[in-house]
Amino acid sequence: MQSPVYKRIVLKVSGESLSGNNGYGIDAAVIASIAEQVKEVVELKVEVAIVVGGGNIWRGIAGTAKGIDRATADYMGMLATVMNSLALQDALEQMEVPTRVQTSIAMQQIAEPYIRRRAIRHLEKGRVVIFAAGTGNPFFSTDTTAALRAAEIEAEVILMAKNKVDGVYSADPFKDETAEKFDTLTYLDVLNRNLGVMDSTSTSLCMDNNIPLVVFAITKQGNIKRVVLGEKIGTIVKGSVD
Template sequence: MGKRPLYKRVLLKISGEALMGQREYGLCSETVSRIAEDIRAVHELGVQVCVVVGGGNIYRGLAGAAKGMDRATGDYMGMLATVINSLAMQNAIEKIGVPTRVQSAIPMASVSEPYIRRRALRHMEKGRVVIFAAGTGNPFFTTDTAAALRASEMGCDALLKGTKVDGVYSADPVKVKDAERYRQLGYMEVLSRDLGVMDHSAISLARENRIPIIVFSITKPGSFAEAVCGEGLYTIVKDEG
């Protein structure tokens, strides 16, 4: 490959929607397998990888709350959806020969390990990919915040957010043709301009722990490895200067 990674340990945040492919709902097995290949490519660079997967392809707590459901109940349902996605991701990664562990913030002994920070670190040191399921384990927190929290706890060098677009734009690039893609932004700039990279608590956590956030397109094969090596199209959010 010839690429040199810029980071030793990274967390990949994938939205539930990214796993849908062209579907309107649920999981697309081809998409899950392709993302697994992308994770293997980074793993083969010698980078320690952990993953947080969203659950929006199955259930969104906030959307349920908008329709009259109790917000906490809706959020717990969303967390369970992330466990389904995490198990699918684990299966796809292990099928291509990469050892994987799922750790759930909501204990489910039959299907996953409980989240134990020191154990997760040990798994990564041994070359296993760790998938963190069930968000933070608490309602009212998004999986973006869970990603920033786990990246902080794991001492990650970067948090990579795989989305449907190749970075952060001044406006929705699907709707606005001449929307500008930013190459680099500061944490405070993202917060003050409400650019929607991640929610505010996730940005604040990353800022406090000086973890750069890299936004790239997970829909393009090989883009995860490119971003880890500082190549390809992406937006990086980090301290100014």
């Protein structure tokens, strides 16, 4: 049996991926598929933390474009991530995977407040921890949340699970047939070429804390486990290219 190459990971799941082909809302089949893949990793004794986006319900930038105050729109987006986190928690616990949701905005009736030491203790006990409500501050993305939480809990890698692409490309592969897929990139490559893996704040935070990223497709069943076992799928972003 193969051994995992990581002991503690942060899985970043985009909100859009939860809507499946619907483009909006939560697709129960997609949630169940993701939960099943997470369970496979937990069974390898890997400690799993998850950050979920909210774009399938609400995007702060889109709200701003409609005339809503940016801070208000971002807070609305944070609440959308809580809804997604609760849905994922329910799917995991139906599969008998113990899970805790921690929010950056206090809402004691439905989730724990984010406390770093408590989160680490949950992970050590084999529980999946889902970080909801972003950083608790407007003007920051859930990518930034993933980078920040990964640094705080000393995760070894951030797995960027994508819905439509299987890695990082030189251009949008759906619009440019000549787009080249990268196997390995540096943080500076991502920043200098504006490749859109993460926003610049998140990428810089990963670079400063030397946290590698693996960008891959979550739509193929078993891909999370493959990454954790060290298979070369998707694109890895790190400090230097060997």
